[in-house]
Amino acid sequence: MIDIFQGIFRNGSGLLPAFIAECLEKNNFEESLKTVLEESFAETIKELRQIIIDFDKIITTNFSNRSRIQRALYGQYPIAGVSGHHKRDVNRMATQFRMPGYPYVLITTDILKEGEDLHLYCKDVYHYGVAWNPSDMEQRTGRIDRINSQCYFKIKADGRRNFNNALQVFYPYLADTLEVNQVAKVFDKMNDFIQTFYDISVIREKDSKASTDTIVKKIPVQIRDLLTSKYDYENFKEPLVKDEDYIEKNESVGHTKKRLEDFILKSYKLLMDSFNDFYIEPKINEDNLSISANLNLDGRKAPLSISLVKGEKFDKVLIAIKSIICRSSELRRRIVREEMRTTLFNQSLQLVENNDFLLVQKKIDLNTELTDQLDTIKKVILSADKLEEEYTGGDLEI
Numbered sequence: 243m244i245d246i247f248q249g250i251f252r253n254g255s256g257l258l259p260a261f262i263a264e265c266l267e268k269n270n271f272e273e274s275l276k277t278v279l280e281e282s283f284a285e286t287i288k289e290l291r292q293i294i295i296d297f298d299k300i301i302t303t304n305f306s307n308r309s310r311i312q313r314a315l316y317g318q319y320p321i322a323g324v325s326g327h328h329k330r331d332v333n334r335m336a337t338q339f340r341m342p343g344y345p346y347v348l349i350t351t352d353i354l355k356e357g358e359d360l361h362l363y364c365k366d367v368y369h370y371g372v373a374w375n376p377s378d379m380e381q382r383t384g385r386i387d388r389i390n391s392q393c394y395f396k397i398k399a400d401g402r403r404n405f406n407n408a409l410q411v412f413y414p415y416l417a418d419t420l421e422v423n424q425v426a427k428v429f430d431k432m433n434d435f436i437q438t439f440y441d442i443s444v445i446r447e448k449d450s451k452a453s454t455d456t457i458v459k460k461i462p463v464q465i466r467d468l469l470t471s472k473y474d475y476e477n478f479k480e481p482l483v484k485d486e487d488y489i490e491k492n493e494s495v496g497h498t499k500k501r502l503e504d505f506i507l508k509s510y511k512l513l514m515d516s517f518n519d520f521y522i523e524p525k526i527n528e529d530n531l532s533i534s535a536n537l538n539l540d541g542r543k544a545p546l547s548i549s550l551v552k553g554e555k556f557d558k559v560l561i562a563i564k565s566i567i568c569r570s571s572e573l574r575r576r577i578v579r580e581e582m583r584t585t586l587f588n589q590s591l592q593l594v595e596n597n598d599f600l601l602v603q604k605k606i607d608l609n610t611e612l613t614d615q616l617d618t619i620k621k622v623i624l625s626a627d628k629l630e631e632e633y634t635g636g637d638l639e640i
Contacts (some may be wrong), residue, residue, distance in 0.1 A: 372425060
């Protein structure tokens with residue numbers, strides 16, 4: 243919130259009152275600013291209040307990454323323009339327009355007719371150019387004709403629709419010019435679109451020309467009737483369902499975080515109780531529920547990782563046990579890696595390759611007995627160490 247407020251006073255509607263306050267009383271800037279705002283800049287106070295009220299909505303809509311707040315508020319102007327000539331500013335302008343304060347007016351080409359929501363604090367659209375396709379016109383208006391728009395909340399608060407809370411769409415044109423014919427043509431097509439909405443058998447010829455010979459004396463009146471459903475939903479009755487037909491809730495689907503933490507804790511205790519010598523003692527990473535350690539295997543290092551991974555089914559969780567063989571850069575030959583892969587496959591183990599290391603891995607069920615889990619751990623680290631010694635002759639420093 244501080245970043246947003248600072249943006250308003252550095253680049254937005256608060257810049258002028260902040261400048262005046264500093265000129266009047268630099269040593270008591272806060273009180274001076276408060277006085278200036280109260281006496282002459284009620285609109286800025288209104289914007290600040292609106293930000294406080296809608297803070298969660300503003301953040302959720304505009305800033306999935308909060309580190310970008312300051313950058314998004316650079317270069318604010320009362321009136322802003324957006325076109326394809328400066329694409330780098332499109333997202334920033336759209337973000338600013340979705341917040342209280344500058345810009346109050348956004349003038350844009352079709353570059354913003356889709357993909358950006360502009361609805362949070364706007365309810366007026368002026369089409370200074372018309373598209374021949376009614377759906378294109380609706381697409382443009384749809385930037386602010388949305389759920390959670392300013393109109394949506396105003397109508398919800400008032401309890402009924404009226405001129406002051408309704409979305410207003412304007413089509414300005416110059417009288418006695420071809421624009422009159424163009425607007426009339428588009429309005430006819432938009433009304434036609436509404437009338438034939440439910441009748442897919444109606445065929446309309448594509449017409450994207452306005453005649454200069456036709457004299458339009460009256461702009462067609464917009465059809466204001468709301469669309470109605472073909473289906474008799476008002477008289478729909480839910481079919482009777484017997485109690486025994488209801489689907490019972492299965493409380494055992496999935497795993498709670500507490501349960502997964504318990505599994506990791508049991509594996510940690512298993513390592514501490516089963517092995518006496520470590521180069522690096524087992525450590526639990528609480529963020530990703532994993533364990534890392536480096537065991538002393540008869541004087542050789544045996545790095546070990548135990549983590550929880552997703553199974554094939556959505557509610558299946560497996561234990562992945564891994565041990566490093568060597569760095570990937572040490573064994574680049576494909577034929578050597580295939581030999582290792584075959585050797586591990588015959589032991590029901592898996593070779594894992596990434597940019598840094600070659601590893602041995604085995605995935606086991608979450609409910610595997612601790613004795614079997616220990617046997618798997620020993621099998622994985624012994625296999626990894628044996629392959630390391632066989633193919634590199636060394637012992638990885640890690």
